[in-house]
Amino acid sequence: MINVKNLTKRYVNINAVDNITFNVEENETVGLLGPNGAGKTTTMRILTCFMPATAGTATVAGFDVFTDSLNVRQQIGYLPENVPLYLDMRVNEYLMFRAKLKNIPRRERRKKIDYCLDLTGIRDVQNQITGTLSKGYKQRVGLADTLIHDPKILILDEPTIGLDPNQIMQIRQVIRGLGEKHTVLLSTHILPEVEMICDRIMIIDKGKIVAMDTPANLMKQLKSSSNVILEIKGDGGKIKSSLSGIDSVRSVTWKEKEDANEFYVEGSGEDDIREDIFNCIVKDNYILREMKRQPITLEEVFHQITTKETEEVSDNA
Amino acid sequence: MRNVSTIYQREIKSYFYSPIAYVVISVFLIASGFFFAGNLQFWQEASLKGSLDSIQFFLLLLTPVITMKLFADETKSGTIETLMTSPVTDFDVVFGKFLAALSLYVVMILPTWIFVIFLTIFGNPDFGPIFSSYIGLVLMGSLFVSVGLLISSFTRNQVVAAVIGIVSLIILWVIGFLSSYGDGWFYETLRYAGTFDHWESFTKGIVDTRDVIYYLSFTALLLFITVRNVESRKWR
Numbered sequence: 001m002i003n004v005k006n007l008t009k010r011y012v013n014i015n016a017v018d019n020i021t022f023n024v025e026e027n028e029t030v031g032l033l034g035p036n037g038a039g040k041t042t043t044m045r046i047l048t049c050f051m052p053a054t055a056g057t058a059t060v061a062g063f064d065v066f067t068d069s070l071n072v073r074q075q076i077g078y079l080p081e082n083v084p085l086y087l088d089m090r091v092n093e094y095l096m097f098r099a100k101l102k103n104i105p106r107r108e109r110r111k112k113i114d115y116c117l118d119l120t121g122i123r124d125v126q127n128q129i130t131g132t133l134s135k136g137y138k139q140r141v142g143l144a145d146t147l148i149h150d151p152k153i154l155i156l157d158e159p160t161i162g163l164d165p166n167q168i169m170q171i172r173q174v175i176r177g178l179g180e181k182h183t184v185l186l187s188t189h190i191l192p193e194v195e196m197i198c199d200r201i202m203i204i205d206k207g208k209i210v211a212m213d214t215p216a217n218l219m220k221q222l223k224s225s226s227n228v229i230l231e232i233k234g235d236g237g238k239i240k241s242s243l244s245g246i247d248s249v250r251s252v253t254w255k256e257k258e259d260a261n262e263f264y265v266e267g268s269g270e271d272d273i274r275e276d277i278f279n280c281i282v283k284d285n286y287i288l289r290e291m292k293r294q295p296i297t298l299e300e301v302f303h304q305i306t307t308k309e310t311e312e313v314s315d316n317a
Numbered sequence: 318m319r320n321v322s323t324i325y326q327r328e329i330k331s332y333f334y335s336p337i338a339y340v341v342i343s344v345f346l347i348a349s350g351f352f353f354a355g356n357l358q359f360w361q362e363a364s365l366k367g368s369l370d371s372i373q374f375f376l377l378l379l380t381p382v383i384t385m386k387l388f389a390d391e392t393k394s395g396t397i398e399t400l401m402t403s404p405v406t407d408f409d410v411v412f413g414k415f416l417a418a419l420s421l422y423v424v425m426i427l428p429t430w431i432f433v434i435f436l437t438i439f440g441n442p443d444f445g446p447i448f449s450s451y452i453g454l455v456l457m458g459s460l461f462v463s464v465g466l467l468i469s470s471f472t473r474n475q476v477v478a479a480v481i482g483i484v485s486l487i488i489l490w491v492i493g494f495l496s497s498y499g500d501g502w503f504y505e506t507l508r509y510a511g512t513f514d515h516w517e518s519f520t521k522g523i524v525d526t527r528d529v530i531y532y533l534s535f536t537a538l539l540l541f542i543t544v545r546n547v548e549s550r551k552w553r
Binding site: 050082085086102145 | 334396398
């Protein structure tokens, strides 16, 4: 549905988007992840025909974003960051205006608006002026607007930013529901979010794609850093020195906890170090109360990938 | 064309949701009414002589206030992004906004017909120059509105848009006067470019196609530049 090839957007002195290539399949939900200023919004603005690329091509639903822009815009629903609305209009009136702009036939407008009001849960505020709505409701009005012409492709720029936890859950559910029948490209920097709703993740940093895979695969790739958390009873200092003695252990840190000590052990290689630790503890006769592998979160994946890039760059410099 | 009307309707509503329309229209009517009375007393004549010049001057000051928000507000609030990613052309947007502002301008000058009614009650005015003057006012309005629209598309600050708009219109008005300082093609061009000369013939009851063409072509040129400027976000 979305094909991007060697896309570059150059501003005066930096490449906001630097030669990226990716595809999004039909009915796939792809999360665009990256630190601030990585080029997420720029990429989305190019795909929605708000600004053109400096080089490269992009097609959305088979239409070129530069030469066939009106057709592309008819096919997409775009929710920009910060959800701009006309603050002097009522919700109903705003959606009616947007429905007209998006060429929905007169007879269907009311029906589509009602459908979107229910889907995003804003029926109660349909007669309020958008300027008086809270952030969460504005966000939903924006979402209702992106859905109103039943677009094949949804491009959502940080759809859950600034919402309270309940609202985030609701919006996520809506998006996940939409993902079944729509192609969704969304950007965020909340990692559990992409983990939950996306089929694939694309991490971009400084305008380049640094990783693209399913959430599960991305985490598998980084399982290598095998860190273990232990809870052991006994003299902390002694235990630390015997744990440090294990070959496969790189570092040990510990802190006292009520009646036991908590250790954080970092392995040096890719292998599982839990057996070595177990043997060591049995040998020295300590009381082990808990041993668990530290689960790798997307935060770490993200951090590792984006900081690795920085190191490489500074090495080159 | 349907998109033009959608944009037009929204802009018109938005004028009347905000206090701008009411304030501008009130200020204009109070000021022009005051000057109508003054001129009438001074000239003792059943015509709009003198009053029209003051009306024109107030329009010059107030039209940029009508147009200041058209693009500046959209850029500032970010709604330009949702607007321009909808399936509408840049021309639809520019033209819809232009028509909306011009309509408000017409609404603003319509009540001045009450002056004409007064004149007919108490005197016997010559309707020729009055009709031609109003044709001239509307044509001049389309030029003023397109100047304001263009300037609004350059900035995200409404106050800046209004101030630069007023200054531009004053310049456009006075360059015609400069032509009396000399002869030759340069002064001739100034005379043609200034609005004053073209306006004057309308007040005398002359609807000259040259003047009509001046206003229409100037308006078209400015709208064209506005469309280009709105598009320019694409190659900046």
